[in-house]
Amino acid sequence: MKQENRILISVDVEEFDIPEEFGQQVPLQEKLEISRKGLQATLDLFEKYQVRATFFITAYWAQHYPELIRKMAAQHEIASHAYYHSSFTDADLEGSRLALQEISGQQIRGFRMPRLRKVNMTALRDAGYIYDASVNPTWLPGRYNNWHLPRTMYQENDVWIIPSSVSPIVRYPVFWLSVKNAPLWITRHFSRAILRKDKYLSFYFHPWELVNIQEYALPAYIKRICGTRMQDKLEGFLRFLQQQGQFCAHIDMLQ
Template sequence: MNKIFLTFDLEEFDIPEEFGQTVDFQTKMRMSYEGMEKVLALFRKYQVKTTIFCTACYAENNVEQIKRIVAEGHEIASHGYYHSAFEVDDLRKSREKLMEISGQKVTGFRMPRLQPVSYSELQKAGYQYDSSMNPTFLPGRYNHLDKPRTVYKLPEITILPTSVTPIGRIPLFWLGFKNYPAWYFQFAAKRCLKKDGYLSLYFHPWEFCDLSAYQLPTYVKRIDNDKLLKRLENLILALQSPENQFSTIDSFLISS
């Protein structure tokens, strides 16, 4: 059966700070909390299970929500301790804090902004897989055209890349979901799913809130709030079939 991972990076809403704006801590928490609640309601409606990469900072300030996420059958993985700051020891500390709060074993990691991370340090911190690899070229961000396009194992850890198209390596990530025509994103997602046997996408809960008050580039806030939530619902409907299953990453890797 084909597996679908609609993963979310549950973090402090700090993207306006990348563009010179200040966001108070309460707003950083509120935007992600409210967006996550919308997504969780949609997942309950369609019985979708998934992996949520969460910062320890967010989890410490939203314990009740994290416990509900786990109770509803989703996987909690680490997104570091803070979204905009990193020290190597955060790998261990974030994993321990997330396990303490969630009561769930934490096996996966995703580096904020998909930046490089030491695989040996991940192994030492107790992780079994990393999902920080986007095997494509994004100007100003990274060039990973030399990396495998699908899941692969290293001596230290298993790597589950974000899905890109088989031809051209067009990235199927959150910005593509907003900016590609909906019909094309669905078509490309289905092609990846058929070719690879799984589909790994990622989004942010704050995208599903009203971003109009923030001076963000058009490509970031072109579609947001309930309009984007409807686009996500349509994607779920397009991917639903007896041959496809919405799944957590951890359960997929254990059974592989």
């Protein structure tokens, strides 16, 4: 039954540094504010559709907006997206967890590596996390090739892995780039297939997608649909998902 399906929405809150991957430098305050504006639009949509979600946040971004983080923590799960989005060491695992814990007042249990790079599971466990959400079990040219990994939740080194959702057989990924660029009927089709098979769906996106980023030196597949167009597209997807199951945070799947 649809009521038994779990809908895991997660949001990667970070410094807006993706233009730097394509050679454009962005001032720090601008990188922070772009995400803040998009996050407010995200929270408005979540309130409208009664979404409980997981926010993977860099500790550095959270330190600039502590009041907003505490407000979000009253309804949503706060998790770590490392300390900074553009640099990382294993020491950042514990450092980001403790910083976010102090700001949010929540126990920080989950982690997602920026750009979904591979995580040292032993270091992650030793830093106090119980789950990781850094796996997209599909193939994306230039990013990752994870066809060999399980599509659904599994354990590694006593840490739960909660992958982003991909469809059975062809492993079509339902994530920010596909939802942005594909017609909504395609997203709905593969989402139904995932829910029929797995009884849950895990989808993630970034707040900066909900801001007008046309002026930045980004490929068309990233910036062609952004701002209010992306807000409308995301709203259509949330309206569909609301009819397919219950919105819950990642941590809810483990309790």
